[in-house]
Amino acid sequence: MGLAGPATSDAQPPPILSLPPPKPANDTSTGDAPSESPPLTTAYEPWPRPYYIEDGLRRVAPYHFTYNTWCKQRWQGRSLIEVFASEFRDKPLEYYKSAMVSGQVKVNDKIVGPDYILKNGDLVSHTTHRHEPPITAEPIRVIFEDDDMMVINKPSGVPVHPAGRYSFNTVVEILKSERGRHFLPRPCNRLDRLTSGIMFIAKNPKAAGLLSQQIEARRVRKEYLARVVGRFPDGDVVCDQPILSISPKLGLNRVRANGKHAKSVFKRLAYYPAKNGSDGNQDPSKTGYSIVRCLPVTGRTHQLRVHLQYLGHPISNDPIYANSKVWGFDLGSNDPDALQNSDEDIISRLSRMGKEDVAQAVAYYDEMVDGYEKQRAEKLSGERCAVCDTPLYTDPGAQELSLYLHSLRYEDIGGEWGYVSPMPSWALPPDGLSGPTEVGGMEDLVGAAAATSEPAVAEPVAAQSA
Numbered sequence: 001m002g003l004a005g006p007a008t009s010d011a012q013p014p015p016i017l018s019l020p021p022p023k024p025a026n027d028t029s030t031g032d033a034p035s036e037s038p039p040l041t042t043a044y045e046p047w048p049r050p051y052y053i054e055d056g057l058r059r060v061a062p063y064h065f066t067y068n069t070w071c072k073q074r075w076q077g078r079s080l081i082e083v084f085a086s087e088f089r090d091k092p093l094e095y096y097k098s099a100m101v102s103g104q105v106k107v108n109d110k111i112v113g114p115d116y117i118l119k120n121g122d123l124v125s126h127t128t129h130r131h132e133p134p135i136t137a138e139p140i141r142v143i144f145e146d147d148d149m150m151v152i153n154k155p156s157g158v159p160v161h162p163a164g165r166y167s168f169n170t171v172v173e174i175l176k177s178e179r180g181r182h183f184l185p186r187p188c189n190r191l192d193r194l195t196s197g198i199m200f201i202a203k204n205p206k207a208a209g210l211l212s213q214q215i216e217a218r219r220v221r222k223e224y225l226a227r228v229v230g231r232f233p234d235g236d237v238v239c240d241q242p243i244l245s246i247s248p249k250l251g252l253n254r255v256r257a258n259g260k261h262a263k264s265v266f267k268r269l270a271y272y273p274a275k276n277g278s279d280g281n282q283d284p285s286k287t288g289y290s291i292v293r294c295l296p297v298t299g300r301t302h303q304l305r306v307h308l309q310y311l312g313h314p315i316s317n318d319p320i321y322a323n324s325k326v327w328g329f330d331l332g333s334n335d336p337d338a339l340q341n342s343d344e345d346i347i348s349r350l351s352r353m354g355k356e357d358v359a360q361a362v363a364y365y366d367e368m369v370d371g372y373e374k375q376r377a378e379k380l381s382g383e384r385c386a387v388c389d390t391p392l393y394t395d396p397g398a399q400e401l402s403l404y405l406h407s408l409r410y411e412d413i414g415g416e417w418g419y420v421s422p423m424p425s426w427a428l429p430p431d432g433l434s435g436p437t438e439v440g441g442m443e444d445l446v447g448a449a450a451a452t453s454e455p456a457v458a459e460p461v462a463a464q465s466a
Helices: 080-087 093-102 171-179 205-216 303-310 343-356 366-371 443-450
Strands: 051-054 057-060 063-070 105-107 123-130 141-145 149-154 196-202 220-229 236-239 243-247 252-255 264-272 289-296 380-384 391-393 405-412 418-420
Touching (some): 080 093, 093 105, 149 171, 171 196, 205 220, 236 443, 264 303, 289 443
Parallel strands (some): 196 405
Antiparallel strands (some): 051 057, 105 123, 236 264, 264 289, 380 391
């Protein structure tokens, strides 16, 4: 993940630049970043990027973007409108027909109309007006840097690579904007959009390859911090429950007896009781919150989040695994055979969240958002874009920009190097209470992992996801 892979038959050519109309002769604007309000359109490759900060969010002025793809074998001999109707269904059919007539959809850079029959070698292009969701305005902070590598502290809510709805509002593009258009950042480890913390950004292919080799040789271990519901148990807690992907389309996983082997080590760092005190009739393990150190021994998708949920202490603001509307009162804890909630019930409830429970729905992860664009947690604002007539959405809330899961530390098992980020603000003691503001070494966690038959090291990059 993060390193360039071999080209495939479906690889797309570089995007065609799509420019806004020329400025009138009496227009004296400089084209700099917007001061009061953003321009309606920008070029696809504007420089500097059309960022602006407003209401604590990094925003991108809307811009035109041209998607390109070569004619696939299954498209050959079919009409252009038939292909769009069957494979590009995020917009109404009438939109595609109109776009083919107006030239927003072209073949080989020519207007051909909806009845054109596609053939081998055709290049299909579709120019749209893009509206990127805003992200946090918190900067990407550098922990360490030399000629080959940057170690950064990624803010929560910022995707790493351009994908889906995000292009400029990503780690890669923000760093490029800050360092210059010829800077090519190469992410060497993976963090989900909502997860914050340490990332390695190589400045050249050789540095990226060296770190990837260390990870693949299982010479790197990592530690996370999580803020979870209730009072987490004392001592070292080892969870070795297998994890099953019950819906790859939704990116949804859970503990299941027939899943893949997974193991995590947890240790409570601090516990903070509820502000008003716990009800004497309420289980104290479910009140207040704990800050928990997490050592993933294996690297399954959403492993820490799923294991914490199984233990009855899900991450406090987890939009999926701490969602009572999806998992019920017990939030999916201690149910390895899916006796309390079937996989089908969980998938159905989660799929309905964006349709019927918009007010309660929260962030969907990138795998989900890309496939379920219309199920976004943001609500329609009632306004439409003056350029493309697209319905506009409200800004995401704080719960859609943050997850209480932080990549705290990466280190070489031989002690040659190691990096620790500051504790995130949500892990520090609340006002009026005392608690730890730093985290010690990993000896206890590594010792608990050593009691198993596996070393506590990170798995290859492609497998990493908290």
